[in-house]
Amino acid sequence: DTEVTQTPKHLVMGMTNKKSLKCEQHMGHRAMYWYKQKAKKPPELMFVYSYEKLSINESVPSRFSPECPNSSLLNLHLHALQPEDSALYLCASSQAQGFGIQYFGAGTRLSVL
Amino acid sequence: KNQVEQSPQSLIILEGKNCTLQCNYTVSPFSNLRWYKQDTGRGPVSLTIMTFSENTKSNGRYTATLDADTKQSSLHITASQLSDSASYICVVSAGYNNDMRFGAGTRLTVKP
Numbered sequence: 231d232t233e234v235t236q237t238p239k240h241l242v243m244g245m246t247n248k249k250s251l252k253c254e255q256h257m258g259h260r261a262m263y264w265y266k267q268k269a270k271k272p273p274e275l276m277f278v279y280s281y282e283k284l285s286i287n288e289s290v291p292s293r294f295s296p297e298c299p300n301s302s303l304l305n306l307h308l309h310a311l312q313p314e315d316s317a318l319y320l321c322a323s324s325q326a327q328g329f330g331i332q333y334f335g336a337g338t339r340l341s342v343l
Numbered sequence: 344k345n346q347v348e349q350s351p352q353s354l355i356i357l358e359g360k361n362c363t364l365q366c367n368y369t370v371s372p373f374s375n376l377r378w379y380k381q382d383t384g385r386g387p388v389s390l391t392i393m394t395f396s397e398n399t400k401s402n403g404r405y406t407a408t409l410d411a412d413t414k415q416s417s418l419h420i421t422a423s424q425l426s427d428s429a430s431y432i433c434v435v436s437a438g439y440n441n442d443m444r445f446g447a448g449t450r451l452t453v454k455p
Contacts, residue, residue: 234386272432272445273387286440320386328374328441334386 236321236335244343245311251338253304253321261285261327262304264296265320267337273320279304280327311342346370347435349446357454360423364449366416366433374436378407378418381430381448390418390431423453 235254243249253262261280265273278286279298287296293315295307304321318339324332347368356362368376375394379387391400391407393416399408404421420427433446 270450272430272448274445275443286442318384322386328436328443331389331392332377334388336386337384339384 234321234323234333234335236319236338238338239336240339240341242341242343243308243311245313247311248307248309250308251306251319251321251340253306253323253335254302255323255333256302257323257333258301259323259325259330259333260301261324261329262298263322263324263332264304264306265322266315267318267320277306278327285327308340311340313342316340316342347433347444347446349431349433349449351449352447353450353452355452355454356423358423358425362420362423362451364418364420364431364433364451366418366435366446368414368416368433368435368444368446370435370437370442370444372437373411373414374438374441376407376409376416376436377434378405378416379432379434381432383429387432420451425453425455427451428453 237252264276267273276290277296282298293310297305318337320337321335322332324330350365377392378390381387390405393409406419409416430448430450432448436443
């Protein structure tokens with residue numbers, strides 16, 4: 231199983247809502263990543279978890295809050311988002327941080343109204 | 344300034360033709376270089392990964408090359424198919440944390 235599963239596939243939320251994006255992998259990978267991707271741009275790294283500890287936070291606003299409950303799960307909690315936060319949010323995992331094939335999920339298409 | 348530069352920005356070729364995409368990087372110390380294919384609206388899919396000691400790696404009709412001395416990589420696509428239409432992204436890992444630096448991608452369109 232080389233799948234990274236992201237839910238939901240699509241999400242529409244208002245600026246006052248609280249929502250969460252979920253990501254799951256069962257490949258035994260110890261590194262998990264959140265990326266934000268705008269149209270026609272490459273993915274931008276947001277967070278990296280290595281062995282369930284936050285390893286990298288690329289100066290992401292606090293309205294995005296990551297959580298890694300266990301080695302298979304990664305969440306991204308959203309609160310008080312802005313319209314400019316609308317994007318494709320991608321989750322990925324790899325054997326270790328920066329090593330091995332990085333498997334991406336299909337993404338969550340987020341629209342903030 | 345982006346430390347991973349890809350060229351061309353976009354490319355249109357006819358089905359069955361070959362093409363080569365370029366990736367130049369300045370990040371160091373180098374750890375590995377990856378090429379990804381991303382279809383519109385989907386997550387990227389890994390094509391190849393190369394470390395310092397590897398100078399060529401193939402995956403079907405995709406062949407990646409790496410010159411660690413000149414810090415250049417290329418992705419050659421042979422006998423292109425319509426399904427090759429996608430964005431191709433070069434990612435270089437470097438440093439103690441293997442920080443990944445993404446290129447802006449090349450948008451390839453294969454026409455019948």
